[in-house]
Amino acid sequence: xxxxxxxxxxxxxxxLMARREFLRKAAVITGxxxxxxxxxxxxxxxxxxxxxxxxxxxxxxxxGNDILAKQVENWAAERKVQVEFDWATFGDxxxxxxxxxxxxxxxxxxxxxxxxPMRYRPALRDVTALAKDIAGARGGLLPYAxxxxxxxxxxxxxxxxxxxxxxxxxKDLIEEKGLKMPxxxxxxxxxxxxKTQDPSKxxxxxxxxLNRSDDARGFLQNLLWDYGGSVWDKDGKPxxxxxxxxxxxxxxxxxVDTIQKHKIQPPxxxxxxxxxxxxxxxxxxxxxxxxxxxxxxxxxxxxxxxxDKTQVILTPGGPAxxxxxxxxxxxxxxKASKHAELCDDLVRWVEDEKRFxxxxxxCSGQAGPVxxxxxEHPYWKTNPNYEGMKENIVRSVWPxxxxxITPAAVEVxxxxxxxxxxGRIVTGGLSIDAALKxxxxxxxxxxxxxxxx
Amino acid sequence: xSVPAASLxxxxxxxxxxxxxxxxxxxxxxxxxxxxxxxxxxxxxxxVAYPFTYAIYLSMTHKLVxxxxxxxxxxxxxxxxxxxxxxxxxxxxxxxxxxxxxxKLVLGVIMALxxxxxxxxxxxxxxxxLIPWVAPTVVSALNFLWIFDGSLGVLNYLLVRVLRxxxxxxxxxxxxxxxxxxxxxxxxxxxFPFFGISFLAGMKAIPAELYEAAAVDGATALQxxxxxxxxxxxxxxxxxxLLSTIWTFNDFQIxxxxxxxxxxxxxxxxxxxxxxxxxxxxxxxxAIAVALYxxxxxxxxxxxxxxxxxxxxxx
Numbered sequence: 132x133x134x135x136x137x138x139x140x141x142x143x144x145x146x147l148m149a150r151r152e153f154l155r156k157a158a159v160i161t162g163x164x165x166x167x168x169x170x171x172x173x174x175x176x177x178x179x180x181x182x183x184x185x186x187x188x189x190x191x192x193x194x195g196n197d198i199l200a201k202q203v204e205n206w207a208a209e210r211k212v213q214v215e216f217d218w219a220t221f222g223d224x225x226x227x228x229x230x231x232x233x234x235x236x237x238x239x240x241x242x243x244x245x246x247x248p249m250r251y252r253p254a255l256r257d258v259t260a261l262a263k264d265i266a267g268a269r270g271g272l273l274p275y276a277x278x279x280x281x282x283x284x285x286x287x288x289x290x291x292x293x294x295x296x297x298x299x300x301x302k303d304l305i306e307e308k309g310l311k312m313p314x315x316x317x318x319x320x321x322x323x324x325x326k327t328q329d330p331s332k333x334x335x336x337x338x339x340x341l342n343r344s345d346d347a348r349g350f351l352q353n354l355l356w357d358y359g360g361s362v363w364d365k366d367g368k369p370x371x372x373x374x375x376x377x378x379x380x381x382x383x384x385x386x387v388d389t390i391q392k393h394k395i396q397p398p399x400x401x402x403x404x405x406x407x408x409x410x411x412x413x414x415x416x417x418x419x420x421x422x423x424x425x426x427x428x429x430x431x432x433x434x435x436x437x438x439d440k441t442q443v444i445l446t447p448g449g450p451a452x453x454x455x456x457x458x459x460x461x462x463x464x465x466k467a468s469k470h471a472e473l474c475d476d477l478v479r480w481v482e483d484e485k486r487f488x489x490x491x492x493x494c495s496g497q498a499g500p501v502x503x504x505x506x507e508h509p510y511w512k513t514n515p516n517y518e519g520m521k522e523n524i525v526r527s528v529w530p531x532x533x534x535x536i537t538p539a540a541v542e543v544x545x546x547x548x549x550x551x552x553x554g555r556i557v558t559g560g561l562s563i564d565a566a567l568k569x570x571x572x573x574x575x576x577x578x579x580x581x582x583x584x
Numbered sequence: 585x586s587v588p589a590a591s592l593x594x595x596x597x598x599x600x601x602x603x604x605x606x607x608x609x610x611x612x613x614x615x616x617x618x619x620x621x622x623x624x625x626x627x628x629x630x631x632v633a634y635p636f637t638y639a640i641y642l643s644m645t646h647k648l649v650x651x652x653x654x655x656x657x658x659x660x661x662x663x664x665x666x667x668x669x670x671x672x673x674x675x676x677x678x679x680x681x682x683x684x685x686x687x688k689l690v691l692g693v694i695m696a697l698x699x700x701x702x703x704x705x706x707x708x709x710x711x712x713x714l715i716p717w718v719a720p721t722v723v724s725a726l727n728f729l730w731i732f733d734g735s736l737g738v739l740n741y742l743l744v745r746v747l748r749x750x751x752x753x754x755x756x757x758x759x760x761x762x763x764x765x766x767x768x769x770x771x772x773x774x775x776f777p778f779f780g781i782s783f784l785a786g787m788k789a790i791p792a793e794l795y796e797a798a799a800v801d802g803a804t805a806l807q808x809x810x811x812x813x814x815x816x817x818x819x820x821x822x823x824x825x826l827l828s829t830i831w832t833f834n835d836f837q838i839x840x841x842x843x844x845x846x847x848x849x850x851x852x853x854x855x856x857x858x859x860x861x862x863x864x865x866x867x868x869x870x871a872i873a874v875a876l877y878x879x880x881x882x883x884x885x886x887x888x889x890x891x892x893x894x895x896x897x898x899x
Binding site: 225226228229232233250251252253254330333335341342343344397398399400401402403404407410411414416542545546547550551553554555556557558559569573576577580583 | 753763848864866
């Protein structure tokens with residue numbers, strides 16, 4: 132307690148001072164102290180420069196996270212800016228954005244995933260000039276990335292990178308059996324899986340859950356395209372169980388067959404989350420699994436003996452071709468920020484080619500290109516696995532394909548509609564036709580609701 | 585001198601009666617009474633009444649993140665009523681809640697009976713049995729996620745490799761039946777010590793003379809349990825069941841960590857659906873409608889049980 136207040140309290144206790152006098156003097160002392168502290172705080176702020184709240188994404192590739200944080204810190208030191216960092220993860224990213232935006236207290240700048248620009252558009256600043264400027268100096272945006280960050284010609288984020296990935300294959304087992312790397316799911320993946328798996332040793336040919344997860348969502352989305360189907364038609368209208376019904380049925384039939392007919396997936400695969408296939412692959416229980424580059428990175432970082440025995444290849448295709456969606460990560464700059472120019476400057480700083488190269492080199496293929504020139508970087512030829520990851524990204528399409536990307540298309544992804552559909556067939560006992568119709572109804576609902584604004 | 589209330593206008597009479605009542609109870613310091621209750625009234629209004637009323641309002645809106653709410657009346661509730669996913673979540677919530685509470689009740693009684701009997705190291709066993717209750721739910725759920733894992737889990741390892749009961753591992757969290765049974769089992773494991781400890785306290789409060797008298801009258805152990813123990817802990821039972829029903833119905837962590845409502849929505853319960861609608865779909869109005877949908881049913885359950893309890897106490 133302040134010594135002056137203690138003295139007053141003693142005088143009051145000894146009956147030397149009236150209560151009113153005590154209250155008056157105590158109020159003067161505490162009020163004066165508070166005012167003084169406020170002045171000091173203002174002076175301290177004035178000396179230390181503006182403060183920027185920066186949210187970064189904490190990916191599984193920790194080396195990349197560290198480099199990005201360091202680059203932001205260097206920028207802050209150079210510009211004499213205070214930076215308040217916060218990290219979002221796969222598990223809490225959307226919750227943090229929702230809470231911050233609804234509370235009217237978003238960060239100044241944040242690293243968002245592909246869903247960010249469409250979902251948080253009302254809170255994001257139009258950064259068309261900045262985005263075009265950065266893209267122009269790097270040969271322009273790759274088509275999929277361009278669609279992720281803009282709507283009707285207005286850019287709501289600046290593209291940064293795409294998570295590379297592909298089919299992770301145990302090349303030692305494939306070579307042992309004298310087989311070729313699979314190019315299509317049916318029959319290649321099925322045959323390779325059947326010939327290499329050994330359930331008695333708990334080694335399974337293929338590990339790909341259809342349970343509620345990003346892995347299932349990505350796999351099923353790609354598969355629908357591979358078979359010539361899609362959730363959407365060319366005009367951006369729901370087409371899961373209408374014009375695309377036949378192709379979608381064939382795609383879903385294949386997905387379900389991998390579990391029920393071909394029996395190339397491990398028991399319990401329908402209970403998997405995004406981490407289970409990583410763990411199973413690293414434990415030597417899978418021959419093939421689709422995953423992001425983080426799996427390859429983790430094997431290298433943990434010195435897993437399977438690291439050198441793993442090949443990452445293009446995601447297999449189907450009768451209509453081989454399709455892939457690489458989610459473009461991007462910088463969202465919020466309208467509420469009072470430091471718009473600093474935010475622009477920070478984006479230019481971290482997207483500087485030298486700095487991005489430093490970051491990319493630490494990311495083991497996870498910092499895939501969103502700009503045409505970055506796709507030509509020699510880094511991608513330093514490891515055959517990186518090249519597979521990059522090629523997947525370069526040919527990437529977008530949510531909503533073959534139609535435009537829309538907030539509804541992004542929400543269908545975010546709500547795991549396709550994964551739920553897979554689950555309803557495999558574990559709920561629904562026919563493929565019924566599950567497609569059930570999911571179609573959900574998509575129509577989303578389309579109707581999101582069309583309101 | 586006080587003015588008779590009857591001679592005042594109605595409003596003044598009411599306030600006068602209230603003021604008079606307070607004055608009678610608190611004496612000359614009755615004004616201080618208002619001062620003391622003001623903070624709690626403000627607290628209740630700002631932290632309970634306002635958010636609750638606002639939640640009801642939001643549940644009647646179309647509210648997307650970053651955009652102002654648009655009032656849509658009961659549209660969210662009507663849509664949910666006919667939504668298959670929501671309907672399944674309601675059914676799952678009841679299966680999860682009553683399945684869990686039923687088993688917890690039985691296990692709790694058994695635990696309390698064992699701990700009231702003459703066993704060695706009773707305090708030690710009491711402590712051991714309390715571990716599930718005191719362990720953080722997230723930690724327990726993550727452990728069970730590993731235990732139930734189809735290919736790397738310890739449960740399948742024990743059943744297939746060590747005990748050789750099963751030829752092949754079971755997908756505990758990947759089949760509709762076993763997934764629901766698994767999440768219920770974890771909830772039971774976590775919750776039964778609360779029942780047991782509460783019943784134990786109740787049983788210890790039953791006078792020993794009642795058991796002695798029953799024994800003298802020739803009552804068997806089962807009869808003593810039925811006619812002495814059960815009536816003695818009835819009120820505690822009602823309170824514990826009531827509390828556990830509310831907690832289990834609102835349990836989010838166990839289901840979310842173990843299955844996220846999957847596979848195929850077979851373990852989707854109301855709290856997880858609320859969360860998914862709010863943060864997955866980002867439809868805040870609809871999410872609140874999901875959360876509030878069954879509030880009247882729960883409120884009625886609570887009122888009925890509370891009344892029953894009061895009646896029992898009066899008797």
